[in-house]
Amino acid sequence: MNPLAQLDLQHVWHPFTQMQDWLKSDPIVIVRGRGIRLWDALGRSYLDGNASIWTNLHGHANPQIDRAIRAQLKKVAHTSALGLANEPASLLAHRLVRAVNHSLPQPVPGNQSLTKVFYSDDGSTALETALKLSHEFARRTRGPEFTPRYLSLQGGYHGDTMGAVSLGHIGTFHDNFKGLQFKSDSVMAPYCYRCPYNRAEPARADARTYRQCNWECVDEVQSALDKAKDEGRPYSAFTFEPGIQGAAGMIPQPEGWLRRVATRVRDHGALLIADEVFTGMARTNVTLPTGPKAHTSEVESSNGEQSARVSPYILASQEEGVQPDFAVLAKGLSGGYLPLGATLTTQAIFDAFLGDYSDFKSFFHGHSYSGNQLGCAAALASIDILESSKSRDQRATLASALANDLSTLWHSPWVGDIRQVGLIAAVELVENWQTRQSFPLTSQVGIRVCHAMARRGVLTRPVGNVIPLIPPYVTSPRQMRQMIHALAESIEEVLPQTLT
Numbered sequence: 001m002n003p004l005a006q007l008d009l010q011h012v013w014h015p016f017t018q019m020q021d022w023l024k025s026d027p028i029v030i031v032r033g034r035g036i037r038l039w040d041a042l043g044r045s046y047l048d049g050n051a052s053i054w055t056n057l058h059g060h061a062n063p064q065i066d067r068a069i070r071a072q073l074k075k076v077a078h079t080s081a082l083g084l085a086n087e088p089a090s091l092l093a094h095r096l097v098r099a100v101n102h103s104l105p106q107p108v109p110g111n112q113s114l115t116k117v118f119y120s121d122d123g124s125t126a127l128e129t130a131l132k133l134s135h136e137f138a139r140r141t142r143g144p145e146f147t148p149r150y151l152s153l154q155g156g157y158h159g160d161t162m163g164a165v166s167l168g169h170i171g172t173f174h175d176n177f178k179g180l181q182f183k184s185d186s187v188m189a190p191y192c193y194r195c196p197y198n199r200a201e202p203a204r205a206d207a208r209t210y211r212q213c214n215w216e217c218v219d220e221v222q223s224a225l226d227k228a229k230d231e232g233r234p235y236s237a238f239t240f241e242p243g244i245q246g247a248a249g250m251i252p253q254p255e256g257w258l259r260r261v262a263t264r265v266r267d268h269g270a271l272l273i274a275d276e277v278f279t280g281m282a283r284t285n286v287t288l289p290t291g292p293k294a295h296t297s298e299v300e301s302s303n304g305e306q307s308a309r310v311s312p313y314i315l316a317s318q319e320e321g322v323q324p325d326f327a328v329l330a331k332g333l334s335g336g337y338l339p340l341g342a343t344l345t346t347q348a349i350f351d352a353f354l355g356d357y358s359d360f361k362s363f364f365h366g367h368s369y370s371g372n373q374l375g376c377a378a379a380l381a382s383i384d385i386l387e388s389s390k391s392r393d394q395r396a397t398l399a400s401a402l403a404n405d406l407s408t409l410w411h412s413p414w415v416g417d418i419r420q421v422g423l424i425a426a427v428e429l430v431e432n433w434q435t436r437q438s439f440p441l442t443s444q445v446g447i448r449v450c451h452a453m454a455r456r457g458v459l460t461r462p463v464g465n466v467i468p469l470i471p472p473y474v475t476s477p478r479q480m481r482q483m484i485h486a487l488a489e490s491i492e493e494v495l496p497q498t499l500t
């Protein structure tokens, strides 16, 4: 075994990992990356099929981002944002504000510009920032006796610090920590493939496209809001992952859901906290005329190339006309190079914290590395690339290639649902596609398929029995095809007697 792998097994405790299994494994030790390719200590190479847990946008060792970090390193690596401003943090705040303020078609009532940026370290801390700001804002506008109340989505994931955990609703991740959490309410999130209100029989297409329902999931949100109001304790804020819920299992929302829900939440008087940690930085801002549909003949698969459209936005919320009151960014913010979080908010929230020094209305919150220069420099370079026409063209091409290649997977009876939102794709594996019967989690089908993919040189990490493919934006159509091919072969290896 590689000596670095040995040291890892001796000392490193990995996140979200059953270490008993890990200790029996021979871990892949990554030593180098270039573009979407990674190399391990044994010289084997891999495609980064989940963008290093959904963070990487423009590939590894990207010359433009490397150069920006090196240039900043020559000046200074880090100084504190407590009492000091710095060059890249100022420039990045300006760039972010410019990037997120667009006029939206069919804007949801109550939209305000996002003009203020609070820096933190990662997605969890950026979400905590929004949570604490909204808490203080509610108390300041409704009186110090008011206890703010929170609503978020079933299956929601917002990070692993305790505030974020309290807003999260994934049993396996969050229930053990109930004793540490504050109480928040959850409400039904759309999951068309498994929705009890969807009367459509399973078909070989993205469930959102053939669902038969009356937006009962939106009614459920309305009922939750009405109930809170009847109890005399309305909600202060509604927290959601826009477009698609990541850690829940890559669960996409049907077009129009967020617009409807955001309108009702604003009517209720609650703030909108958009957790764009995963979906932000243009991850979802490529739209296809339709989702990955079943291809019925070879002719259709070769001629049915769908052309994608890249929108001018970088937030998933904006595709639905929603300018949230808080936009929480991390993961791809630095291009996937350095830990960096940012919470964007409105002048109205900011103003509630203004007062004489002796009023002690400051936001008493922050981190040692807030506004870190290296992270901000990387983010600036990443946004430069993002806004280039080359990147936009690449993303459109990649989204189309992804949709077309994904459609080949419908041939497998183990594939229940295939979903794509922009440059996020996922395949839900099922025991029986005609009944949508799931594999039991203990069968570890997702884990085994991902191990088989790694042996074929493609890295991704399952969410239960859902296999995500989150390509970096610089993935070529050929590399995309390689990833899908590895997935198809791995399904066949792990779940044999299929794909004949």
Ligand SMILES: *Cc1c(COP(=O)(O)O)cnc(C)c1O
Pocket: 122, 123, 124, 125, 127, 157, 158, 159, 160, 241, 246, 247, 275, 276, 277, 278, 330, 331
């Ligand atoms: C990853 C993620 C987080 C947490 O971000 P970290 O940087 O891991 O703390 C929060 N929200 C969403 C939607 C995420 O996907």
